[in-house]
Amino acid sequence: MERTVAQQEQVSAKVPLESIATALRRERARAGLSLSEVARRAGVSKSTLSHLEAGNGNPSLETLWALCVTLDVPFSRLLDPPRPHTQVIRAGEGAAVAAAGSDYRATLLAASPPGARRDVYRIDAGPGTVRASDPHMPGVVEHVLLASGRALVGVTGEAVELRPGDYVAYPADLPHVFEALAPDTRAVLVLEHP
Known part of the structure; x- marks a missing residue:
């Protein structure tokens, strides 16, 4: 795309x-x-x-x-955006950052409040390139719920194909990938910090 x-x-x-x-x-x-x-x-x-x-x-x-x-x-x-009591982020809105080498954007949906250790992102990706991620800090786990499209997601060499509604969790302190296999692939990604 x-x-x-x-x-x-x-x-x-x-x-x-x-x-x-x-x-x-x-x-x-x-x-x-x-x-x-x-x-x-x-x-x-x-x-x-x-x-x-x-x-x-x-x-x-x-x-x-x-x-x-x-x-x-x-x-x-x-x-970290301000945290109102009720927060709605419509599709296409929010603080998005694009990857340099692939059609992949991460939009922060909810930052971890003090004392909690999780962050929630909306992922929008297109086919044609692979988003290869270096390991994160030790103990970090990623949870991905695919909303639309198809994608290969997980630890490099062990990625699984997800379809809408599928969920995967994997250790993100290892090299890992997100490869969209269909246009308009969207997912929710939760980073869990130890």
Whole structure:
């Protein structure tokens, strides 16, 4: 599924750059690491990290995940939206971040409140590319419920094919994949942190 320039700009506009910038500065200070050290450990350039901390740029999902692993924080901490008593996120809305090498977008639906350790995402993916994920922090488990389409999901080399209504849970501290096998594949992904 090829996105038009307008669609790419729409996805890019939804990335909450100021929230990401504030969170990166806060978490880097909490970890007591320099800009150079975080960039080195995450495998990103110092200028990229500097731009992100200034609220500029268009970070990929891979860059943000690498920074989260380096800073030892859940991904949701970068996108944490305000928590009203009742929260509705309509299809196509929410803080979405796109992957660089595949037609894959993650939209944060609910961040883990203090004391709880889970984050909920809506996944929108198209066929043609595989979203290969590096291992997350030790003990992280992913739960996926497929809403539409078809997908191969799970630990690399052991992924299972899901159809609408199917659910899978797997250790996400191992390399894992999400490969859409049909257009308009959508899923709910829950990250469970130890």
